[in-house]
Structures are given as C-alpha cells and as structure tokens.
Amino acid sequence: MTAEQHARIRVRQRRRREFGRHLVLGLVAFILVAPFYYVLLASLKDSTEIFSYPPKLLPIPPYFGNYRDLLWNTGFLRWMFNTFFVATSVTVLKVFLDSMAGYALAKIEFTGRRLVFLLMIILLMVPIGALIVPLWSMVSGLGLINTYWALILPPLANPLGAILMRQFILGLPRDLENAARLDGLSEFAIYWRIVLPLIKPGLVVLAVIIFTDQFMSFTWPLIATTSDELQVLTVGIAAMRAHGGANYGLWSASAVMSLVPIGVFFFVLQRQFLARSLAGALKQ
C-alpha cells in the first residue's frame, strides 16, 4: 500500500473512533439529562394528564397552570430571591475572606500558620449534618437565628476556599511580590493590586463552587431560619412537597424553575470553570 492509502485509512479510522465516542457520550448525556426532560414535560401537563397511562410524549397543547400556581400562589419568587441574595452574599464575602486567608497562609510567615493550615485540612471534610446542633446553639447564642446572617455566616467557616486560594497563590512567582514590595506597595496593596488580579481564574472557580454549594444547601437553612421571609429555594420546595399533597405538576414546575437560573449561571461560566477548577482542585 502507498503512504497515501495508509494515511487515508488512518483518517477513516480516526473518524470512526470519533463517531463511536460521540455515540457513547451522547447516550450517557441522554441518560443523565432524560430526567430533566421528563419533569419538564410533566410540568406542562395538568394533573389528570400526568396520571394518564400511557403517558403522552408531548404535552400539546402545553398547560401553564402549574407555572402560574407556582409563581403566584406559592412563595417561589421570594425563595428564589432569598437563595440568590444569600448565595451572592456568601460568595462575595467568602471569595474575599478566603483569598485573604490564602494569601496569609501562602506568603506571610507568622507563628501558627502551619498549625492553622493543618487544622483546616483536617476539618475540611467534616459534614455539616453532624454539626447542626452545636452550630445551631452557636448561631442562636449570637442572636442570629431568623436573620440573613444565620444563613450567610456559617458557610464562611468552610476551609476549602482558603486552602484552594493558598494553593493558587503559592503558584504565583515570588518575584512578582518582591518586585511589588520594591515598588513600594504595602502588604495589603500587594494582595489587592497584584495577587487578586493574578488569581482571577482561581477566584472564578472558587466563586462558582461556593455559589452552587449555597444554591444546593438544604439542611442548615432548614434549621437556621423559621420565618417565611427567609426561606430559601430548597427549603421552600421541600416544604411545598410536605404541605401540598401529591401535586406532581406543581413539583415539576418548581423543579424546572429552580434549575433554570443555576443552569444559565453555570452555562455562562462553564468555560472558565470546567477547564480550570478541577485542575486547581487536583493540585490540592
């Protein structure tokens, strides 16, 4: 065979393999996403249609009553606002505090920093589910129960962010800060004007991790607030299910509506997030 034939065969082989990969990945993606499609359909049916068998594949005409009920007859919009308010506050505060702590742990030599870091690593994995009672006593002792602070402050304790930031900042060349130091920057200015701009990808990663974590958190918000005004999305949806009987249409609508914003948020950030985040996490 000629070299050209060889090359052609190789190209054909590569194409066939690529096609195979797409086939398998497509199937996997389909299986993973099918449940969403299923609830999306259910949310567009009224309850008699949901219970009908065999199920209709496409709800034509679509029924929007579930969404109407969800938006106007439940606290959904309020839950959504609370979730976004809390998640955004936590994210902003935490990115700031964690990067500062990370800077201290990575670049400033002070007594106890090894010990602090070790403590953080050790407590990194402690599940919040195991800490709720003492945590609750603590927050209640501070008089914060039933305030936004009760939702915002405890998540700041998670050491993952500080550890991640330390890792990112350690990766910066030392000479850059040295140059800044020679240029007359204070330590805070070095952190603010040199370090923060340089670890921007890390900050995005951290922000996405924190935001999605907050978006999903359930156990703590359930316990920490007892007023309707402070209910977050997960708690509201769980309560709706507990109170509302078997209204599958409404549930489905709530599931769909709660996933839309996080989906959009993630879709916008995914390029920055997916590529770097996990690589950063790997270095841990």
Added chain:
Amino acid sequence: MGLDARVMPAAPSGRLRLAPEEHRRLSRNRRLKREVLGWAFLAPMFLCFVIFLVLPVLGTVWWSLRSGGLAGDTKFVGLKNFIDLPDIVGASAAVTNTLVFALISVPLILVGALAIALLLARIERGGSIYRFLIYFPVLVPGVVAALIWLFMTNVDFGLFNGVVRGLGGKPVVWLGADHALTVLAILDVWRNVGYWALFFVAAIIGLPKELYQAAELDGASAFARLRYLTLPLMRRIIFFAVVVATIWGLQVFDTALVLTSGGPGTATTTVIYRVWLYMFGATNKIGVASAISLVLIVTILLLTLVQMRLLRGRRGGD
C-alpha cells in the same frame, strides 16, 4: 576597609555599629509586625472558621457526653452515650446501609466517571456541550433531585416503570425494601458522576503528551496505553477521588430524607439519617445523636489523614 583582602577569613565579631540588644529589639519589632500582619489577613476567615466549625466540633464532643435535648434540660452522663451505641437496635442496620450505599455508588461513580472522562478527553469537537450536559445533574439540589426521582420511581405512572412496561415486564416497586437503597445509590451516581468525570478530564488533559507519543511509536494499543500509562499516572488522583467520594458517600442524607424517609422499615436509614432521627425526634436525644456524629467525624478524619499521608508520599516519591 578590607577591599583588597584576597582571602576572607571568618571575620571577628564586634564590628557591628549597632549594639546587639538594639538589633534584637528592632528584629523583634519587625517580627511582631509580620505576626500582626499575618494574623490580620487570616483573622476574618479564621474567626468564622473557629466560631462556626471548630467550636461546633468541640460542641459535638460536649453534647456527646450529655443527655437531654434542646428544649429540655441536659445533664452530664460521661461516656454512657458511646457505651450504649452498639446496643441500639438498628444501629448496625444504619452502618450496614451506609457501607452498602457507598459500596454500590462509589465504584459506579468512579468507573463511570473515568470511562466518560477517557472519551471526553479524546473528543475533537462538541466537548463543551457534553461537559455541560454531563455536569448538569451535579447542580441539582438534593431536594429537587429527590423530587424528580420520586416522580420517576412512581409505581403507576413513573418513567422507570413506563420503560419496564414498554419492555414487557411487570412494574417494579422501586422504593420497596429490596430496591430502595439501590435506587438511592443510583440517584447518587446520577448526581455525582459528572463531577468526577470532569475532574478526571482535567487530570487526563494534564498528563504529559510526550509519553503517549512515545507509547504510540512503541506500538502500544489503546488498551495498553490505558493500562500501562493512564491508570498508573493517575493513580494518586484516582486514590484521592476514591477517598473523597467515599467520605461524601458516608454523608448521604438529604435524598434519603426526601425520597424514602429512611424506609421502608430501616432499608434506607443511613448513619446521618439516624443522627437526624435522634436529633429531630421528639425527645431530642442530642447526646446520642452527637455520639454518633462524633464516630462519623472521627471516621472521616481518619480517612482524611490516611489520604494526606499517602498524598504526601507522592512528594517524597518524585
């Protein structure tokens, strides 16, 4: 001064212009400034860390030595809560359920994630769409996920039995005693496989390309490259994933709460669910709940330490 000294012997002391005690004072000041600086940067986060994590962990220890609940009064009972743990009816079921859960979900998650990652890392175009779709279930709050699955596992009109019927089978009671734990584990796989898949993709992309080119020149098959290159190179990362996924698996709770309420019977009562039962049961047996929590925390700490030790070994190794 000794500009022309060609050989520099150890210089005699005492030529310093500032008195040693003055040097000591100034050094101390500088040191102190650095300490203050370090703690100033650390303090905001560290305070939160101490107040909302370290103290609660210590609080768990404190509660675990007491009886009673939040609404009532408590008293010190020593180690009684721990001594009684093995006698609790259903405690072994909770431990077994948790371990079985982890045993089903962790290997499926990791093998699945690795397989997806190997394909995803090779793909030439469309990768970002797959990544988004595969990652999407990761973003679903446990409560919502459980709601969706409650719906899908409904015996009469759920998606699962729709498929079973379509294939000519008899409807299955998905949340019955025989399958509930498995369903819960599969739900967990659904929620986590995307996370680890993308984690592995990042790792695979980071592997040195030259090694693969060399291997290809050596005529190694795709399988051989996987077996002798990819897997060994990713050993540490896979190990990390195993430990972390296991630790997460040990914490399964919110889906069990919403989807099966720990039942039927004790079929899906996991360790944290058991903690929840005691913590939130009417009598608020917080002591027992804290004792169980503490056992779990210590288990997780041990796993973390094992992992730290082995990961540290990497640095020593190369």
Added chain:
Amino acid sequence: MNQRIHRQISALSEAHHEARLSRRGFVMGLLQLGLSTAAVASIAAGFRPAYAAAKSLKGHVRFLVGPWSEGEVAHHKHIAEAFNVLHPDVTFDFRLYQWGTAAQEIGASVAGGGHDIYMTTESSYPDYQAGTRFADLTARINDPAFAAEKAKYLYWERTESYGPKLLGLPISWHVEDALFVNMDKVKEAGHDASFIDSWDGFVDCIAKMTKEGETYGLGIGIQLGGYGEWYQRLRSAGGSYLTPDLKKPNVNLPDVVKVTEQMADLFKRGIAPPLGTYGYDAAPAAFAAGKLAILSSDLAGTTVLPKKMPFDWKLLPYPPGPVSQVNFNDVTYYMVNAKSPDQDLMWEVISFWTNGANDAYWADNSGTYPARIDAPQNGYGTNAVPQLAEALPLFEKHAVGLENFPQWATVEGLAEAEIQNCYTGKSTPAEAVANVEKIVIHEVGL
C-alpha cells in the same frame, strides 16, 4: 357583658383610684373598652365569641404551625381577619414547619425566640413539660374567670396527666390511622361495613377485593417511617410500650406477636401492596383511582381526596385485636413562647384561636376533630367531608391516647421502622416485636 370586661373595667378604675392612671387615660380606656365591646356586638354579629378581650391590643404575633392541609395558612388568615375586627392593631405572621422536622424546628424556634405561638402535638408534650421554654399557662387556664371556658375543652385529664404545669390550649385531636374504605368494592366482595368487626372478616374482605395488577385490598405502611399503624394493633392486643406504672416494657407478649404476624401475612399474601409502592403523597390518589380498596392513613388524608369521589366510601377503625378494638389518636395544642414579650396578647390570641367558632372552623377545614365540645354548634362539619363527622362517634368510642413518657415519640418512630422490616420480610414478627421491646428499654433507659 362578659366577666372579662368587668375585670378590665374594675382594673381600670382601680388604677385610676390609685392615681396610676390620669383622668384622661381613664376616659380613653373606657372609651376603647366601649368601642371594642360595640365592635363585638355589631360587626362580628355572625358568631358570638365566648368572651372577648377588652383591652385594646397591639403588637405582632408570629405563629409556627403544622401543615394539616393545603390551606393551612389561609385558614389562619381567616381567623386572623376575625381577630382584627376586634383588634385592628395586631398583625400576624404564619410559618409552617414540616412534620419530619417539627420537633427540631419548634425546639430551635422557641429557644431563639423565633415565634410566639406554636402548634404542637401531644407526642412532644411530655418533653416540653420537662423544660421551661414554653410559658406556663396554668394560672390563666385555672383562673376562675376562665372556668366556664375551660370546661368546653376536651381532654384536660390527658393534658393534666403529663405533669402539674399546663402549657397549652387544645385545638384538635385526630386519629393517627383510620381506614378509608371503598364501600362499593366491599359490596362487590360480598361484605358490608361489619367486615370490620372481626380480623377474619377483614382479611377475607380485602382478599376478595384484591385483583392482581389492578387493585390491592389494603394499602398500609404508606407513611415511610411514619407512625401509628402498628401501635394501635399493639394496644388492641393488650400491649403497650410500657406498663401503666411506666416501670417495665409491655411489648413482647404472645398476643402482640400474633397480631404482628397477622399484619405481616397481609403482605405475604399479596393483598397489601409491598411497602414503598405508594408514598404518603401518592396513596390518597391511588385510593381515589380505585387502586387501593382500603387506604390506611391519618385523617389528614380527607383533605387531599377529591370532594366528589366516584364511589361510596367510609372512615372506619381497624378491626379488634385479641383484647379490644382501638384507634390511636393524639391532641394538638397551641403553646406560647416564654420569651414572648407580651404574654397577655398571646393568651388573648390563643384563646381566641381556640374558641368554639374558630376551633370548629379550623378543625373542619383541616380534617381533624375539634377539641371543643361546642364545635358542632359553631358550624363544625360544614366543610369537611361528611365521612369525618359520621365516623366521629365510632372513633370516640375506641380512642386511646399515647402513653405518658417523654420518649414515646422516639420509641414510636424507631419501633414502627422495625415492624416495617418484618412486613418486608427482613425479620420475623417475633424478632421485630423483640426488637421493639429492646428499643423501649434502651430509649426509656430502664
């Protein structure tokens, strides 16, 4: 005029006499009294409150209540509107807890001062009795001025049996597990309502109603990890968690094992759907659709069922056990947070919330039975399904309450799960019963 207003007026005049109140204040006070009394008479003519507060009330009241029906908050708002007719300056806020986390949510909230008034269930009452977080209402309830009112509430003997303090006013009681029976299918099976008089008749009926792939005779165990079902079988077999003196367990009796076997048999024979088939949410729909001929559920199920059912149905108790026929029920209370600043206001509110009219209204719309003897005269039964009122005498006849020890609810939760294990074939009835006894011993600390 009501005694309460008398008392308010005499208090006012006394204060005036002692020069604590200015003349102007005295006149204003009288004026307000007069106005509010007039308001009672004129505006709220539709119902006649047993008593009405005289003092002009002001403030914000935060409720934490249990979700009995879909319209829970709406029902409270309805009562609040009536209250605001009397006291326009009082505002309200209603938050629902979830049943699964009720004890914790209540415990957290009451300790942190999150709410003022709590709807609590009898199962946690002994626990609250032991603590100091809820206001002690003994003096107010036993005030001679309140005696006539107190007499209209049911179940004081049960409440008083938990201890010397009285912490709440009862709102309602409800049956934890009643049978929702499709009478059409009973008839088809050749039975009538008397099938419930014996266990054999019961089993025969549900066996005949079962049609494979179409209908199960009896849906039980729908409340995953829930309670009440087996407990009434235990009581009907002469057992209980503890002996009446609360000193020894009283579970592992031959009769108890026997009724547990009977229950497990329903699953073995396939005339009850395997546990997990229907959740608490889905079961009423399955009953309405005829997939379950009988549904075993709490009375809250009545609020979920469609008003018009395509068949004739009844609420019935479980059949008798070796000792007696029982149905297990408990009481719901309103309690006041001891930290609430304005205890007088809270007392006015909970006594208003539990007066004849409002209790009747709430219970009627929540599918429970009112805890007031005057509820029927105040319109109870106009909203709820007629089956509820119809079954009241039957349930009253067989009612047993829970036992008087603080760990009852924990024991119940754990015990019911062990019994479900035997329903699913994971353990034998004898093992399950033995386990329950172990749970009792451990949790109570015998």
Added chain:
Amino acid sequence: MTPTDTYSGPAIELIEVAKHYGKVTVLDRVDLTVAPGEFIALLGPSGCGKSTLLKLIAGLDELSHGEIHIAGRLANYLKPAERDVAMVFQNYALYPHMTVRENMGFPLKMSGIARDIVTAKVDEAASLLQLDAQLDRFPDELSGGQRQRVALGRAIVREPYVFLMDEPLSNLDALLRVEMRAELVRLHKRVGRTTIYVTHDQVEAMTMANRIVLMKGGVVQQVGTPAEIYATPANTFVATFVGSPPMNLFKGRIEQARFRGAFDTAVPARVMPGDVTLGIRPEHVEIVEAGEKEALAATIDLVERVGPDAYLRLTTQGRATVTARVDGASRAKEGERVALRLPPARLCFFDAAGNRMIVDKEG
C-alpha cells in the same frame, strides 16, 4: 531630593552579613564594601548564596546576623521600598495584568508622583531602551529580550541609588545575551549608578564588572577586579571556576626549587618546600621542541578546535593530564607525541588546603 544625593561615603557596606535557615547556613559572615558607581558582580555556582545576598540587600529577606548599610544608612530594618534600590529579576517579574507603560510607571505611581511626570519618565526610559513601540502591549505579547528591557526600564525610571540585578540575562538565548551584555555596560556607564549583578556566568562577570565577588557555599572566596581574579586566584576553587578551560592543577611536593609529582619541573626558588598544588592556565602551557630544557614528553589525547583556539588534552609520562590552549591554526593531531613546558614565571602555587601561597613572581 533624597538624602543620598549629598552622601559621599561607600555606597554599600556589608558587615558580617549572615543568613541561616534553621541549621543550614546560606551565608557566612560576608563583609563587603562597594564604592559609589561601582559595577559589582556576585559570581558563583548555584546555591553559593549570591542570590540570597542580593535579596538581603534589597530587603526581601531578613538577615540572621550582621548589618547592611546603604548610602551610610543602616538598612536592616528598612522596608525594601525605603532602601532606594531597584531590582531586575531573573524572570523579569513583570506584572502580567499591566501594559508595558503601566509596568514601568507603577513604582513611580506608587510613590505618588504626578501622572504627567510619570509619563515623561516612562517615555524617556522607553526610548533609551527602544521600547517606544511596545508601550501599550502586555508582557505576554513581548519577546524575551523585550521583556528584559521592560524589567530594566522599570528599574531605571525609579532612578534608584543602587541597581540590583539577579541573573537578568540567563533566560535569553546566547546571541541576545551578548548583545544585552554590551547594552547593560553602556547603560551603566551612562546612568553611573552603583550596580550589584548576580550571575553564575563567569564571562558576564569578567566582561561587565569593575569588581567580582566570587562565592562558594555561602562564603566569599575572593574579591577583586576581573584581572586580579584571573591572574591571582585566591584558591584552587577560584582558579578552576574562572577561566575556560580551567586552570591545570597538579598535586605534589616542592623540594629544592623543583616540583615533584606526576612530573618534575623547575619552580621559582622562593617557593617554600612542602606539599603544594601547582597550577597553570592552559594558555601558559608551551608546546616546545623535544629535548628543550625542562621539556616534558606528552601525548595528545584529544584536540578540540574552537575557532581561533584549539585545546589540547595531553598526558605526560607520569600520567598527569594537562590542557593546553594553542593557536587554532595549529596542526596538532591526536596521538602525536609532543613536548611541553611549564614556564616557572607562570606557575601558581596553592597550599595543601587549596589556598593560594603568596609568591613574589618578580623576585
């Protein structure tokens, strides 16, 4: 006007400067005085402590012992920015998120200088360094040489009292390095500021510096002009580190004005008898006719031709290896038997410990 403008003493004085990390000594009591305007090269193999010394002077690291005086002021406890020094880093340390203009103007901006003055100074430095066209680019859009210039420019605009340079040319390719070397020298002449230059490249040190400080293992081996260091190395380390190919060294004894070791040759009469190491630079080894006085027979093992020169690797009969540097046009062939001579006047002598013995050559 900084106080340094009226100061006329030594630019930098290091007194007993030492640095320890735990038990590891990185710098051991370094004493050095630098005159204003001097170009000093800190030369040594990697790990010799030269970079550490530079960092200590810059204030980026803390001394364990000793004093640093810059322009007559004790600098130990001054912040880096207060020391009036500018530093050029090995990896340039340009701020990646700032343009060239911002990078160069940043130190001035930080010291609160008005914007138009900053712009003027940056423009001036840019034209000096031929960076005018690159002012609005970001560092990652520049070539290695351009980045180097920007780093230099950032140091220049500050008009510091002292320039510190940490191997600034080591990341450039060979050609550019030679070019930049000349440019740096030109710059130094023009700006006339005291410069301390760290390098491991002896050619850089020899060609650029007024004086060289040669270090090894945290200890200063020798301080001197390039010529002094080359001609009279203080010890065998200096002798072999400076010069390429390195100086030939032979161990042996001095007896009756003769060196006796692997071979036997005459030495100046004043050399004290005893154990010595004899040294001679390859260019001083003479290839002579066999039979000439003091000629040693040897065989050529290897001929390395490097253009103008050729290096011969020879083995004497006593199995000593000698490197000789001869004219590139030499016709020497491998395997050829030749004679060589070590002129006594060109010989260096070191004692048994490797330290140089003072021998008056003229005498």
